[in-house]
Amino acid sequence: MNRIIEILMERDNLTYDDAKGAFDEAYDEAQGYLEDGNLASIEQILSDEFGLEPDYLFDLIELEY
Secondary structure: OOHHHHHHHHHHOOOHHHHHHHHHHHHHHHHHHHHOOOHHHHHHHHHHHHOOOHHHHHHHHOOOO
16 A cells, blocks of 8 residues: 555544545646656645655655555
8 A cells, every 4th residue: 555545544544535535636736746857846745735754755656555
């Protein structure tokens, strides 16, 4: 399972569906930035949306449930 989804479920007590929904929204946004080569904005998504460090960048841009 994707580490971001696991964190949201454990830390924020979200259901799998809610955590997956939040992840999917952030993933879609991140893909737009990735196409532009804008990694800083992807790191900002991690921070703003999930309160996570840039260490989770690959967990956000690689679609894995």
